[in-house]
Amino acid sequence: MSDPATRFPASEFRNRVDALQAGLQASDTDALLLTSPADIFYVTGFLTRFWESPARPWFVIVPARSAPIAVIPSIGLELMSKCWIKDIRTWDAPFPGDDGVTLLADTLRSVIPENGRLGIPMGAETHVRMPLADFQKVVALLTPRRVVDATETLQRVREIKSDAEIERIRATCRSADLAFGQIADIAAAGMPMEQVFRDFQIALLAAGADWVSYVAGGAGRGGYSDVISPAPRRKLAPGDLLMLDTGAVRGGYFCDFDRNFSIGRADDACRRAYDALFQATETVLQDLRPGNRACDVHRMLSDGLKDAGATPGGGRLGHGLGITLTEWPSFIPADQTELREGMVLTIEPSVEISPGRFMVHEENIVLRENGPELLSRRAATELPVLV
């Protein structure tokens, strides 16, 4: 992607900040403090893999009624200056003893009145990316200002993707589609899984991914037992069910979908499981509408699988998608989040083929007024065979 930090127009970010500020004002919160790579990218466009270094904290403040302020290590000044943010305050990190604490606290005090409130995302799927001891110092320096949970404010905004965001996720999905299209050159009986994983990542890069933050997979006779492991040395064998799952990234946006393949002829149980997963997904693609809740998707998929005579796997059956590999909501019985137009979601049913042996099927969609629009190319109607 060209100049990812500046590729969205400033209006994209202004719209986001407007929406966040409306939420802050509605919840009587004076400013929002962001510390995570995803949240800071969302507000500023600041995109770097330098987050891999845990050495330095980074901060962005969104006041309820004025422009965002970046409080960052000076090593990031050049890149942040290319973003739309005008107020950038830096310190030379790492700086033992006061690693941005005073600068952050001073900045927060300047935008929050003494009787005011600072919002921080502190709920599900968040964490505060700075040393806890420094966070506690900042909170103490803000006294008597109060610190409140701003998870709702942030997530209700971030979960609705703009057209520009949807096009980015679509582009990432396209790269993964192309890489999956190369699978016959990547995976075959006798091939070590570690080589399959490596070649699949190469195919994703060759297909336009900027980088590949996530590849997982599994393989086993009659199903796989684990879907989060890195590659084992084990060689693929005839009769294996192979799954590859990827979160590639383009322009800061993820895809997250998998594909299943049979190494040689599949047994009947695998083919039946694949059909059940395909049909259950098809039902959601047809019937899901804005206004449904996250738990409704879980029910639709579970019912569809049971109707097909399959045993649904445990865990969640899909989730949000965007700047991180997974976002809220979760398709589980307990999640009542209302699904709205513009949400990008993964539909991810799983079947337990036999005790401890699974198959997981996954597609990426954007929810439109009239229902889901696929962002991933729909999986094959029958379990593909690799010879």
Next chain:
Amino acid sequence: MSDPATRFPASEFRNRVDALQAGLQASDTDALLLTSPADIFYVTGFLTRFWESPARPWFVIVPARSAPIAVIPSIGLELMSKCWIKDIRTWDAPFPGDDGVTLLADTLRSVIPENGRLGIPMGAETHVRMPLADFQKVVALLTPRRVVDATETLQRVREIKSDAEIERIRATCRSADLAFGQIADIAAAGMPMEQVFRDFQIALLAAGADWVSYVAGGAGRGGYSDVISPAPRRKLAPGDLLMLDTGAVRGGYFCDFDRNFSIGRADDACRRAYDALFQATETVLQDLRPGNRACDVHRMLSDGLKDAGATPGGGRLGHGLGITLTEWPSFIPADQTELREGMVLTIEPSVEISPGRFMVHEENIVLRENGPELLSRRAATELPVLV
């Protein structure tokens, strides 16, 4: 790497836990709570790219006098069971309302007496990877037990690498050496930087990297202005100084070094800067010894650059390396950390060639009794030219 979760023998992890427990006992701390990918991998060998999903928190507890306990989402049970940890407690995450909080608090209460202390890394280069609101609930449930900072306990152990760890980092460096060896096929005048970044990642994978968590770089006439940006679309041009920097990963361990290249003939200023960086690094490679402090390396490099008539760049001039792209200590004037045998470090001097134009040089070493041993293949003695 084959079966990365189990590739180290259990004795490797037992040694680590023994060292951590000695530190806990010496600091009168009853248990250590770990939440980060690096810390959990360090104690258990649990290696997965699933950390890319922020949806679920993961916990490992190291009691001061008994075996470690994993408190994790059930999706990780299969993989954690392949590690050496025997006591694995799971819940079905995500679980709104009690996402591991009760299970974690109950487990901590069972290993910490009421008048006892829980250690958590909360200092520099750490963060608590769980929702802050849930962390506060856990702390409340632990009352009257006290929560104390365990950063020292953890970092003094993790910073000394075992022979097995050093061999893993060496293997990762070798992959990067091989990929840099391909540079003539990757970078040339007219090549867009985004393509260079993509092809360099492909070369790293082809050279044995399991995955590529970090690639950054810069290019510009007479030096580059920024070293943390993702790839711009800009094409390389004759006279450009090109730098590529990588944190590839093998078996969970990073390399972190860069290489500089001139696109066509370099100007005198670039060649002089390169020579100064090479010589300053050479001095450290010759003179550094256990017992020196982190600040000494900064001084050695700065003095060496000044002696060569060069202007040292700002920021730190190297750091620790291992399970994350960067680890403590930092080669800055304020860091008094004693350098000890077995530390893996990056030597990373930079020169400001002209205002806002830099060159950064980086090598990876392990500090031995008699001085540094290179893990990266030493950079070329003269600035390499790509035509």
